[in-house]
Amino acid sequence: MKISKIYCSEEKIFEDIVFNKGLNIILAEIRNPENKQKSSHCLGKSMLAALIDFCLLKKVGKEFFLKKNPKLFDHFIFYIEIMVSESQFVTIRRAVKAKSKIAIKTHSIGAKNYRDLPDKDWDFVGGFEKSKKLVNDILSFEILPNHTYRDTIAFFLRSPEGFSNVFRLPKYLQSNDVDWKPVVAELLGFKSKNIIVKYQKDKQLDSINNELSASVENEYETSMQEERLKVVLSLKIEEVEKKEQQYDSFDFTKADIEKPEILATEIDEKISVLIKDNYYLKNKIEHANKSIINYNFDLEEIKQFYKEIGIYFENQLNKDYSDLIQFNKEILSERNEIVQEMLKEYNKIYEENKITIKNLNVQKAELLSYINTTDSFEKFKLLQQEITELKTQIESIKVKINSIDIITGLTEKKSRLETEISNIVVSIKQDFFGEHNAYIETIRKHFNYILMEILGDAGVISTPLNKNNNIEFIPEIIDMNTSQVSSKDKGTTYKKLMCCALDLALLATYSNKKFIHFAYHDGIFDGLDSRQKNNFYNIIEEYCEKYNIQSILSSIQDELPESIQKTEKIDELKKRHVIVKILHDEGNDGRLFKMDAF
Template sequence: MKLSKLYSNKPDLFETIIFSSGLNVIQAEIRLPENKKKDTHNLGKSTLGKLLDFCFLSQKKSEFFLFKHEQLFNQFVFFLELELEDGSYLTIRRGVTNAARISIKKHNDSHQDFTQLTNWDHENVPFDKAKEILDSILNFYCLKPWPYRKILGYLLRSQDDYRNVFQLRKFASKHKDWKPFLAHILGFNSDLITKHYELESQLKDARNREDIVQKELGGSIEDISRIDGLLLLKQQDVNERQRLLDQFDFHSVDQVKTKKLIDELDLKIATLNKRRYSLEFNRKKIELSLQKQQILFDPDKAESLYKEVGILFPKQLKKDFNQLIKFNRAITEERHKYLKEELSSIKKELIDINQTLLQLGEERTQTLSFLGETDIFDKYKQISNDLITLKADIAFLERQKEFIHKLQELRTEIRQLNKKYQKIQIDMEKDLEMQNKQETSLFSEIRLYFSRIIEDVISRKALLNVKINREGHLDFSADILDEAGCSTSADDGHTYKKLLCVAFDLAILRAHLKDNFPRFVYHDGIFESLDDRTKINLLNVIRQYSILDIQQIITVIDSDIPLDNNIFFNKNEIALVLHDEGIQGRLFKLPSW
C-alpha cells in the first residue's frame, strides 16, 4: 500500500498533492530575509504528517489542530487516495465537522476527484466500523492480530518521534501496549510476550487479593484443622445448652459451673495472685536498688581535706581513685540498664495480670450469681445468653474458615500462575535465542539492513539488539558501534538518534517487501542538524530504497539543502513546494492559527 493523492473539497485553500511511487519531497523555502533566522515558519510541512494520520482515521482529540481551530477548518473534507497491493485504488473520505462518519470507495483508476461523488461503497460509516472495513480491505495479514493503525506510528515519524527508535510518542503508555507488537514485526513470537504480560497482570491481581484476604483475617491466620476442632467443641456446647433449654433442666449446668469455678477460675485466680505478689516484691527491690547505687567518695574533696590537715595526697592515688570511680560508674550504668529493662518487663506483666484478674473476677462473680440464683427463669435467661454468645463465636469461626479457604485457593492459583509464568519465560528465552542464532530469520534480516543503512550514511556499523531484562520483559536497543564492535554514546545525540529511527523504519519495510505490508514512510525534517556529507549519503540511501519499491515522503527546509535544489533533488522528486511569501505559500492558504 502506497499514498497516491491527498486533496480536499476546497482546492483553493488546500493544494492537491500527488504522490509518486518513489521519493516525494515536501520542500519549504524561506525567501524573505527577515524569516531566515527564525526557528519555526508555520508553513505546514510538519502539519502534513498529522493530516495524513487524520485521513488514516486517527482518534479525534481536542488538541489536534483541525479540532482545536474548528472554526477555521469546519468546512473542510479531506480525501486520501491509496494504491493497493493488487494495483487497484482506495479513497477514504473524512470531514472535520462530522469526523466520526467515514466514506470509503475502491476504484481501478488513480488520481480521481471524488469531492462530488454520491455512490460510495461504504458511506457515512461509524468510525469504529470504518476502521474495521479499512483493515479488511488493506489486509495486512502479517500484522495480525493487530490492526493497520498499529504500524502507522513508525510510518509517520514526526519530530517528536525521533527521541526513541522503538517507543513512539503515541506509545507513552504501558510497555504491554507496544512491545508485543514491535516484537511481532521484528519476527519474534508475540503470543508469548502478550501471554507473559497477561500472566504478570493476573499474578499481580491474585497477590493483591491475597493481601486483602489476609487483612480481613486480621493478621492471625489459623489452620483449618484447629478451626474445625474449635467449631466441633463450640457446636457441642450449643447442642448441650439447647437441650437444657428444651428440657428446662439446669441441674447439669450447675454441676458444670461449680466444677469450672473450683477447677479453673479459683485456681487461675490463686496462681495469678501468687505471681502478682512475686512481681510486686521484685519491683520494689529493683526500685530501691536503682535509688541506692550512688558513689559518695569524691577524690577532689579528699585531696582538699588532706591539704587542710597537712598530709600529702599523692597524685597517683587520686588517679587510681578516679579510675576506680569511672570503672564503678560504668558497671553501675550497665547494671542500671538491665535493671530498668527488667523493671519495664515486670510493670508490663503486672498490667496484663491485673486485667486478667479483673476478667476472671467478673466471670467468678457471674458464676456464683448463677449458682446462687433460685429463680429458674433467670437461669433460663443466662443460658440463652450463653447460647447466643456461642453461636456468635461459631459464626466468627465459620467466617474465618471461609477466609482461610479463600486464601488457600488464592495461593493455589498463584502457584499455578507462577508456574505458567516461568514456562512462558523459558519459551521466550528459547525463541529469542533461536531468532538471534538463525541467519535467515526475519530479525537477522532486519539487523543487517539496519546496520548497512547506518554504514552507508556515516561509515559506522550499528547493532539492533533485543534482550530479556531482569523483570523478564524484552528490551530493545539500537547502538552505533566503534571499529572494535563496541557500543558508543554517539546514538545519544539527537542527530544520530534520528538516523537510527530512519534506518529502523526503512529496514522494517525492506524486510517485509515479500509480505502484504505498507510500502510508504513519512519522515519529517529528515536532514535537520545533519552535516552536508551525511545528508548526501542519506539521500543516496533513500533513492536506493525508492528503487526497491519503497515510497518515501520527506519534509525539508531549503536551508538544510547543501547543494542547489536542481542538483540535490530531481524535479520529479518534489511533490510540493511551500514558501513564506504570503498565504499562498502555506499548506493551508489561511492566516496562521
C-alpha cells in the same frame, strides 16, 4: 500500500499534492533573510504528516489542528488516494465536520479527482469504524494479518514527536506494555501470543499478591492458625451441644415463658449476623485505609540530578516527565476518591450495625428480665446467655476459618500461576532465542547497514528479557573504534536516525509482501553534519530504487544535503517531480494552507 495523492474540497486554499512512487521531497524555502535563524516558520511542513494520518482514518480529538479551528476548517473535506497495487487504488473521503460520514471508492487508475462525486457513486458511505474495517479488508496486509493497518501506520508517519522513541510510538506512551510490545514483536517477525499471555498472567498474579498482602504475612503461621481454630471450633460445638441439651430439658413452672424465650433467641440470631457483618466490614475498612496512596514526585529534583551528573534535561523530556506526573496524579486522585467513597459507606454501615447491636442487647435484656423472677429463671437466663455467646464465638471462628480457606485457595492459585508463568517464559525464550527468524535477521542486517553507511558505526537491535522476564526492544549504536555502546543513541538527532533506519529496514524486509511500502519522515536532515546528510540521502535513493520504497521527506532548503542544495540541483529535482511540494515564507501562498497562520 503507497500514498498516491492528497487533495481537498477547498482547492484554492489547499493545492493537490501528487506523490510519485519513489523519493518525494516537501521543500520549505526560507526566502526572507530575516527568517533564516528562526526554528519555526509556520509554513505547514510538519502538518502534512498529521493530515495524511487524519485522512487514513486516525481518531483525533479536539486538540487536533483541524478540530481546534472549526470556523476555519469545518467546511473542509479531504481526499487521499492510496495505491494498493499497480492496478488497484482506493480513495478515502473524510470531512472535518463532526459526525460526517466517511466515503470509500476503489478504482484501477490513479490520480483521480472525486471532489464532485455524489454519494451514490461511492462504493461505501458510512460510519468511522466500519470505514476502517473496509479499508483494512481492501489492504489485506500479509504482515500482522491479525492487526489493523492503524496498528502499524504510525511507524511510517514520523513527525518530530514520533522520533522520541524508536519502538514505542507516542500514542503508546501512556499505555501498558501489553498494548504495544506484541505489535512490535510481530513487526520484527516474532510470535506475540506468549507475550500477551505472560502479561495477562502477570496481572492475575499481581491481583492475588495484593489480596494476600492485605490478608496474611506468613503462610506457615496462617496454616498453624487454621489448625488451632478448627480445634477450638470443635470444642466450642461440643460445649454448645451440651448446653442446648440442658436448655431443652429445663423445667419451668410459669407458662408464659415460651414467647419471651423465642424472642430472645431471634434477637441473638440477629446479633450474631451483625457481629459477622462487622467483622468483614472492619477488614474492608483496614484494607481500604492502607490502599490510599499519596503521589509525591519532585520534578525539580530530577532536573537537579541531571544537572549534577552533567546531562542536559531536554524540553521534550521535561514535557514527557510532566505529562507522566500529571497522568499519575489524575489516576491516583480518581482512585483515592473512589476508595474514600467506599470507606465512607463501610464506616456508615459499621456504625449503624454497632447501634443496632446495642439496641438489640437492650431488648434482649428486657425480655430476660421478664423471666428473671425465680432462681430457675435466673439459671435459664444464664444458660441462654452462655449458649448465645458460644454460638457467636462459633460463628466468628467459622468466619475466620473461611477467610483462611480463601487465603489458602489464593496461595494455591498463586503457586499454579507462578508455574504457568515459568512455562510461558520458557516458551518466550524459545520463540525469541531458539527458533530461526529470517525476518529479524534481515531487519537487523538492514538496520546495521544503514547506520554504518550514514555514521560509520554499527547499529544493533537487541531483544533481551528484563528482570520481570518480559521482552524489551533495544536499539543501539556501537562505536567501531571502541566496540562499546555509543552515547550517540541517547541524543535526539541520532535517535531520529535510528527511527528512520528501522523504518527503512522494515520496508526493505517486507518489500515483497502486501504491507506498507512508504515512510514519511519530517525534518530528518535537521542536526546532521554535511557528510551524514549526504550519506543518508544516498541511502534513501538506494533503498527507494532497490526495494521499491516510497520515501516522503520534508526539509527546509538550508538543511538539505550539499549534494542537492544548489539551485541547479533543486531545479532538476523539481523537473523530475522528486520535489512534489514547495513551501516558502513570502506570504500566505507559500503555506501548506494558503491562509494566515493559525
